[in-house]
Amino acid sequence: MTTATTFASASVAPSVRRPFTILIAALGGEGGGVLAEWLVELANRCGYPAQSTSIPGVAQRTGATTYYVEIHPEPLPAGAPHPVLGLAPTPGRIDLFIASELLEAARHVHSGMISAERTLVVASSSRSLTTTERISLGDGRLDSTQLIDFIRRFSRDCVVFDIAATARSAGTVPSATMFGAIGGTGLLPFARTDWEEVIRASGKGVDASLRGFALAWQASAPERTSGAAGAPDSGSAPAPGTAPPAAAPAAIAGFPDPVQDMLVPGLARVEHFQDKAYGRLYLERVRRIHAAECRADPEARHGFALTREFARYLALWMAFDDVVRVAELKCSARRFERVRRETGARPDDLLRIVDFLKPGIAEIAGLLPPALERRLKRFEARRRAAGKPALEFALKLxxxxxxxxxxxxxxxxxxxxxxxxARFAHEQAMIERWIGAIEHAAVEDWALANELTLCARLIKGYGSTNERGKENLLHILDHLPAGMAADERLALVRGAREAALADEEGREFDRVLRDSGLPARPPKAQPLRFVRRSELGRGGA
Known part of the structure; x- marks a missing residue:
């Protein structure tokens, strides 16, 4: 994604007696400290006094490390006293703010650091999801378009491009591309050769850093307009080692184009998960829903949205997470390449990856035939009924x-x-139950069938989270009233799905069910364990 605004004038320098003020927000490992050092070195090389300070961030993805740089507005003559420069940024007195992540830019705008009369903002369109966004049961991601609009509204000028993708395409780190982005704005009165000499003097990854610098310089240059040829964005250059998208298989040729766009990655995911036969089963199931949608919407007024969404969620469900898939992902070459790239390890560096695994009875029993699975689960149930903890195996690999x-x-x-x-059989039975409900609903109403398709959002994660999602979906399918009007059933399914994604405990889900006249989920028996006081004492309580 690449957007930009044209600057109001060619000269954006502040008044001659006011220092240049630059605020940098970078996440861990992105080289924000190096960027601040480069800016100070650049200014000193050109005879401009400068200094920088940093404010470390806190826990992972709850705040960036910020760096503040002040540069004297003019070079000092020989023998002149060194000016006094500020050590900390002042809200509303920032000339340029640059952030390597979109939400960090919005955070600083919200904090009042950015001025609509003074501040030029350079922000990356890439996102590193916060903890709150990740733990959401539904889609907790913030809307990037709204964030960009918010930043643009409260800044004098704004340039947004994918800093992370630009760095990857050049094989460098974000600090180099951020350095180029600052130079490209024209805020600082230094020639481009001076900027490049600073990178060369660093002596580390010079060629890659110069490539990233050049791409970012072009992306943030004032004369550049949105969509200009050659402008780097999130899709302009693939990351190193990334394979080009595969051509559409002949097996999906009979589907509409909007559906084919989803079937290409879906079929690849399913076949990689199991085999070609499993991929054919995937396509057969999509054809069933496509046929049902054609009967419910013969004029294709909805653009085959039902089949497209079904293909998406079916691929995710059929490629469910089990111990085999987890092991395959952990020993894949792509994972080792990603870790080496993210840690900045060089080809001759030694890299060690240690995995801590804790499979339980459910994960192990899922690979066994149903008869053996039932015996193993009965054994585990007797242990839990006796008050013993769940049996798990801690592994360090x-x-x-x-x-x-x-x-x-x-x-x-x-x-x-x-x-x-047994796990494979259980998943296929649940999938068929879901497909049957969609086909049946499509006979009555397209919108109801679409809502039932979207209920697959409940199926996510692994372990108890995955089981709880399937139980909630099954509860909706089993208790959906047959005699209710289509629009009322539509509202019920939508409300139940949104409530199930609202909280992990399911209180809102049960409330919606009761308000609709449906039975709430039955309570689950929890074993009670009575412990002698003497045992608590021995345990250190």
Missing amino acids: DATSLRGFLALRTLAALRGLRRHG
Whole structure:
């Protein structure tokens, strides 16, 4: 994504007696400190006194580390006293603010650091999701378009482009692209050769840093307009090692174009999860819903949105997370490349990745035939009824060692057993139950069938989260009133789905069910364990 505004004038320098003030917000590992050092070195090389200070961020993704740079507005003659520069930014007195992440830019706008009369903002369109966004049961992501509009409304000028993707395309780190973005704005009175000399003097990754610098300089240059040829954005250059998108298989040729766009990655995901036969089953299921949608909407007024969304959620559900898939992901070459890239490890550096796994009875039993799974779960139920904790196996595997890698590869090689396992059978039965409900609803009303399709959003995660989502979906399907009007059933399904995603405990979900005249979820029995006081004393309580 690349957007920009044209600057109001070619000269954006402040008055001659006022220092240039620059505020930088960067996440951990992005080189924000290096960027601040480069700016100070650049100014000093050109005879401009400068200094920088930093304010460290806090826990992971709850705030960026900020760097404040002040540069004297003119070079000092020999023997002149050194000017006094500020150590901390002042709200509303920032000339340029740059952020490597979109929400960080919006945060600083909200805090009052940015001035609509004075501040030029350079922000990345890329997102690093916050903890709050990640733990949401539904789609907790903030709307990037609204964030950009908010930033633009409260800044004098605004440039937004994907800093992270630009850095990846050049094979460098965000600090180099942010350095180029600052230079490209024309705020500082230094020649481009001076900027590039600072990078060369660093002596580390010079060629890659110069590539990222040049791309970002072009992206933030005042004469650049949105959509200009050659402007780097999130899709202009793939990351190193990224394969080009595969051509559409012949098997999906009969589907409408909007559906094919979703079937290409969906089919690839399903086939990679299991095999070609599993991919054919995926396409057969999509054809069933496509046929049902054609009967419910013969004029295609909805643009095959039902089939498209079904193809999306079906691929995610059919490629469910189990111990085999987890092991395969952990020992894949793509994972090692990603970790090496994110840590900045060089080709000759030693890299060690240690995984801490804790599979339980449910994960192990899922690979066993149904008869053995039932016996193992009964054994676990007796243990829990006796007040004992859930049986789990704590494993520590060094994925970069021969022993750890072979253990993961051995577990990933059990893919052939998956079809004979109880978990596979349970998932397929649930999927067929969901498909049948959609087909039945499509006969009555397209919108109701679409709402039932979207109920697959409840199926996510692993372990108890995954089980709870499937139980909620099954509760909706089993208790949907048959005699109710289509629009009332539509509102009921939508309200129940949104309530189930509102809180993990399900209180809102139960309330919506009761208000609609439907039974709430039955309570689950929880074993009680009575402990002697003497045992508590021995345990250190």
